[in-house]
Amino acid sequence: MEVTQQLKPKDYRSDIPPVWCAGCGDYGVLASLTTAFSANHASTANTVLVSGIGCSSRLPYFVTTFGMHTCHGRAVPIATGIKLARPELKVIVVGGDGDNFSIGGGHLPHVARKNIDITLIVMDNSIYGLTKNQVSPTSRAGMVTSTTPYGSPDVPLNPIAYALVYGATFVAQSFSSNARLTADLIGQAMNHKGFAFINVISPCPTFNKVDTFEYYKPLLRNIDEVHTDKGDKIKALSLAMTMGRESATVPIGLFYQENRPSYVELLSGIKTRNKGTNKPDLEKIIDVFKL
Amino acid sequence: MGKDIIIRIGGEGGEGVISAGDMLAQASARAGLEVLTFKTFPAEIKGGYAMYQFRVSAEEILSHGDTFNIVVVFNAEAYEVNKGLLKPGNVLVYDGPDAGIDPKPIEGVVQYAVPMTKISKVDLSSPISKNMVALGAVVQLFSFPMDSLVELVRNKFRKKGEEIVNINLKALEAGAEYVRSNIKKSDRFIVHPTKPEGDAILLSGNEAIGLGALVAGCEFFSCYPITPATEIAIWLAKHLPKTNGIVVQAEDEIASLGHVIGASYAGAKAMTGTSGPGLDLMTELLGFASMAELPLVIADVQRGGPSTGLPTKSEQSDLFLAARGGHGDFPRIVLAAATIEDCFYLTVDAFNLAEKYQMPVIILSDGSLAFRTEKIKRPDLAKLNIMNREVYSGNGEFKRYEITDSGISAVSLPGQPGGQYIATGLEHSETAAPKYSPDYHAMMTEKRFRKIENIEDEYAASEYDGNGDEDIGIISWGLTQCSVREAVKRCREKGLKVSALYPRMVFPVPVKAIRKFASSVKKVLMPEVNYQGQFAELVRAHAGINPIRYDIYGGLPFTPEQIEAKIKEVI
Numbered sequence: 066m067e068v069t070q071q072l073k074p075k076d077y078r079s080d081i082p083p084v085w086c087a088g089c090g091d092y093g094v095l096a097s098l099t100t101a102f103s104a105n106h107a108s109t110a111n112t113v114l115v116s117g118i119g120c121s122s123r124l125p126y127f128v129t130t131f132g133m134h135t136c137h138g139r140a141v142p143i144a145t146g147i148k149l150a151r152p153e154l155k156v157i158v159v160g161g162d163g164d165n166f167s168i169g170g171g172h173l174p175h176v177a178r179k180n181i182d183i184t185l186i187v188m189d190n191s192i193y194g195l196t197k198n199q200v201s202p203t204s205r206a207g208m209v210t211s212t213t214p215y216g217s218p219d220v221p222l223n224p225i226a227y228a229l230v231y232g233a234t235f236v237a238q239s240f241s242s243n244a245r246l247t248a249d250l251i252g253q254a255m256n257h258k259g260f261a262f263i264n265v266i267s268p269c270p271t272f273n274k275v276d277t278f279e280y281y282k283p284l285l286r287n288i289d290e291v292h293t294d295k296g297d298k299i300k301a302l303s304l305a306m307t308m309g310r311e312s313a314t315v316p317i318g319l320f321y322q323e324n325r326p327s328y329v330e331l332l333s334g335i336k337t338r339n340k341g342t343n344k345p346d347l348e349k350i351i352d353v354f355k356l
Numbered sequence: 357m358g359k360d361i362i363i364r365i366g367g368e369g370g371e372g373v374i375s376a377g378d379m380l381a382q383a384s385a386r387a388g389l390e391v392l393t394f395k396t397f398p399a400e401i402k403g404g405y406a407m408y409q410f411r412v413s414a415e416e417i418l419s420h421g422d423t424f425n426i427v428v429v430f431n432a433e434a435y436e437v438n439k440g441l442l443k444p445g446n447v448l449v450y451d452g453p454d455a456g457i458d459p460k461p462i463e464g465v466v467q468y469a470v471p472m473t474k475i476s477k478v479d480l481s482s483p484i485s486k487n488m489v490a491l492g493a494v495v496q497l498f499s500f501p502m503d504s505l506v507e508l509v510r511n512k513f514r515k516k517g518e519e520i521v522n523i524n525l526k527a528l529e530a531g532a533e534y535v536r537s538n539i540k541k542s543d544r545f546i547v548h549p550t551k552p553e554g555d556a557i558l559l560s561g562n563e564a565i566g567l568g569a570l571v572a573g574c575e576f577f578s579c580y581p582i583t584p585a586t587e588i589a590i591w592l593a594k595h596l597p598k599t600n601g602i603v604v605q606a607e608d609e610i611a612s613l614g615h616v617i618g619a620s621y622a623g624a625k626a627m628t629g630t631s632g633p634g635l636d637l638m639t640e641l642l643g644f645a646s647m648a649e650l651p652l653v654i655a656d657v658q659r660g661g662p663s664t665g666l667p668t669k670s671e672q673s674d675l676f677l678a679a680r681g682g683h684g685d686f687p688r689i690v691l692a693a694a695t696i697e698d699c700f701y702l703t704v705d706a707f708n709l710a711e712k713y714q715m716p717v718i719i720l721s722d723g724s725l726a727f728r729t730e731k732i733k734r735p736d737l738a739k740l741n742i743m744n745r746e747v748y749s750g751n752g753e754f755k756r757y758e759i760t761d762s763g764i765s766a767v768s769l770p771g772q773p774g775g776q777y778i779a780t781g782l783e784h785s786e787t788a789a790p791k792y793s794p795d796y797h798a799m800m801t802e803k804r805f806r807k808i809e810n811i812e813d814e815y816a817a818s819e820y821d822g823n824g825d826e827d828i829g830i831i832s833w834g835l836t837q838c839s840v841r842e843a844v845k846r847c848r849e850k851g852l853k854v855s856a857l858y859p860r861m862v863f864p865v866p867v868k869a870i871r872k873f874a875s876s877v878k879k880v881l882m883p884e885v886n887y888q889g890q891f892a893e894l895v896r897a898h899a900g901i902n903p904i905r906y907d908i909y910g911g912l913p914f915t916p917e918q919i920e921a922k923i924k925e926v927i
């Protein structure tokens with residue numbers, strides 16, 4: 066077993082230096098993550114960070130836990146497999162808005178409704194960073210990017226509203242430079258039983274010249290000021306739909322939390338999946354085919 | 357009886373053709389006979405022509421055979437489909453008279469009319485028991501063991517209540533009674549129970565894959581339903597939880613392979629089952645699993661055609677996809693099952709090879725094999741060797757992707773302190789850090805392929821049948837092997853010098869065995885059920901030989917007759 070002595074945030078950092086641009090919002094998320102790990106005594110051996118592909122998805126390399134850097138959009142199902150096979154592990158998915166809402170968008174409804182006990186942290190910069198400036202599913206209408214030189218014709222999707230409607234049991238939003246709130250929400254999400262979703266607005270100063278730190282700072286409001294009953298889904302949804310990124314205020318904090326059995330708890334046949342503890346009677350199963 | 361009998365039952369989908377056939381096959385197996393079944397049915401739920409064929413014999417059965425000896429037709433469509441196949445010596449049992457089937461006499465064909473519809477509808481007021489009336493008539497005509505049938509009917513309908521059991525038993529008896537009072541048997545087909553039951557089991561190809569997985573230690577199965585692979589999931593969903601395993605239905609095939617990859621990373625033996633369209637979707641993650649060196653098993657139960665193609669028919673046309681699908685260079689192993697026994701044992705092998713070489717292993721089965729049931733010897737579990745991946749000992753520096761002579765490096769599992777690493781699809785160093793230099797990519801590519809460089813020496817990749825000096829040698833894979841075995845036997849009985857090579861592993865191509873085989877014969881023939889001669893193409897490319905191809909692509913497997921004729925033509 067690991068020593069239970071509390072590690073400092075920097076002890077969770079690997080010796081691989083981040084490859085992000087100076088000023089990238091993702092640094093803030095990495096810092097908040099290690100703060101949350103430290104505060105929650107996360108075990109580096111029992112924690113797995115899973116990501117897809119994108120600038121943000123590089124994050125697992127910079128941390129000393131177990132991890133997987135997988136294919137574009139597939140972190141969520143892969144993390145699901147880890148959690149179902151080994152429920153005792155803490156499984157956290159990190160990645161971008163393109164990764165999780167576009168190519169991997171089809172997996173979100175299912176991880177949410179099945180209430181798979183994992184945490185998903187989306188670093189939402191409303192742009193494709195790694196592929197250098199293409200429109201993302203959270204880019205605002207009319208946004209000019211390399212693939213939308215005349216302005217994006219698409220209506221952006223609303224991550225918080227989607228997570229709520231799909232049935233996520235923990236839904237929150239934060240802002241990259243608000244380290245304390247982000248770390249606090251990550252800690253809560255990790256301790257939440259069921260699917261926890263945190264959308265972290267994480268500006269990309271290199272390519273997104275619209276959704277910048279400066280743009281957001283004056284708009285951010287702690288949601289607790291207007292929303293205290295975290296079990297009120299309709300209120301949470303209404304706030305998500307009316308106080309979006311293009312409105313006068315952008316709420317950050319916990320939108321919704323619900324206590325619902327997780328998939329692992331509901332599945333029959335899973336006990337503690339410790340190897341070799343119970344020998345199944347295979348002969349009895351083969352008897353099914355006896356003449 | 358003759359050496360064996362092939363009985364075909366044809367009717368409309370939903371008319372009970374399959375369940376009547378299943379019961380006859382099961383009763384024959386119980387009577388000590390060898391049994392092999394072959395079914396085709398429409399993709400639609402109701403309506404369309406459904407066919408159930410089974411072969412019973414006192415001796416080993418090699419394939420589903422050429423055609424039938426006895427055909428039982430439930431309706432006019434089934435008669436129309438089969439009438440052209442009737443030959444002297446055959447028996448036709450049909451619903452009639454006065455049921456819309458009006459067979460013309462055919463020289464040498466015995467015809468028996470049994471009023472199946474009338475008996476069930478009018479005499480018994482139970483139209484749905486028509487198949488039981490037919491079954492009773494067949495049992496009586498050909499001396500199937502009636503007691504066994506009665507017991508099977510009881511078991512099948514027990515859950516539905518005493519009343520339903522009685523209606524069905526009454527129908528069974530009414531069919532038999534009609535034959536006793538009205539028909540004078542004038543054919544030569546009689547089923548004789550021969551051997552005692554023995555330690556045998558009866559199961560389908562898909563069930564055998566499920567059982568093989570369970571026995572190999574599979575702990576996790578995730579899938580998305582697709583014909584003809586779904587029964588693997590259905591069977592495992594019922595039985596895997598008994599061994600503490602998990603079965604998940606994912607939102608699509610990408611997610612199901614994703615689940616399997618995650619479970620494998622976490623240390624579980626994991627598998628998915630699919631058919632061609634699903635395997636298409638999985639190819640990106642297949643490459644990832646190979647790159648990240650994760651053991652896992654994919655059963656691809658091939659259907660016919662590209663796109664949605666022929667969902668309920670079968671073809672051997674996913675070989676290119678299984679062996680070549682995916683971008684970039686990455687190793688994988690592909691095994692091909694020919695029989696129900698193969699479905700079981702090759703699934704066990706697939707898990708073992710996946711664990712040993714830490715890479716994805718694909719088992720190719722097909723639609724015909726999926727639904728075919730066959731009696732096989734009960735597996736002796738004590739004799740099975742179950743392998744596990746090499747796990748990091750916890751001592752010394754851990755390099756997940758350490759460059760070794762064998763190419764294989766120890767893996768750690770989450771939870772193991774000191775074993776932390778990032779499984780990755782990016783090119784990487786020995787410690788899994790991203791590395792894109794040409795040197796690294798070359799070195800790591802070689803490491804990954806080195807794992808299977810000597811696989812042919814380490815795994816019994818093929819079976820040879822010959823004595824080293826034949827006029828013609830046949831290389832076949834998958835289900836085609838069954839008909840080849842029977843054709844080879846017949847040809848040898850006629851004095852032809854024929855040998856055969858039966859690869860179990862089709863990728864990497866067992867080059868050494870194929871070269872040796874090719875040099876022992878004058879000509880090599882490769883029959884396959886696909887248009888492009890997919891295995892022949894791989895054999896040509898890898899072993900450097902130039903076989904004579906024989907490709908069929910109608911959605912049905914080869915008959916022994918077809919292979920025999922081709923051998924005679926090219927020898």
Ligand SMILES: Cc1ncc(C[n+]2csc(CCOP(=O)(O)OP(=O)(O)O)c2C)c(N)n1
Nearest residue numbers: 118119120121137161162163164193194195
């Ligand atoms: C199947 C596939 N399609 C496309 C890509 C190219 N690609 C890599 S990252 C990316 C989008 C990244 O955007 P996002 O997920 O928002 O992450 P960010 O880089 O902004 O953090 C794309 C399209 C890929 N790697 N794989």
Ligand code: SF4
Nearest residue numbers: 085086089120194269
């Ligand atoms: S491109 Fe944008 S998202 Fe990517 S590292 Fe640079 S700042 Fe961050």
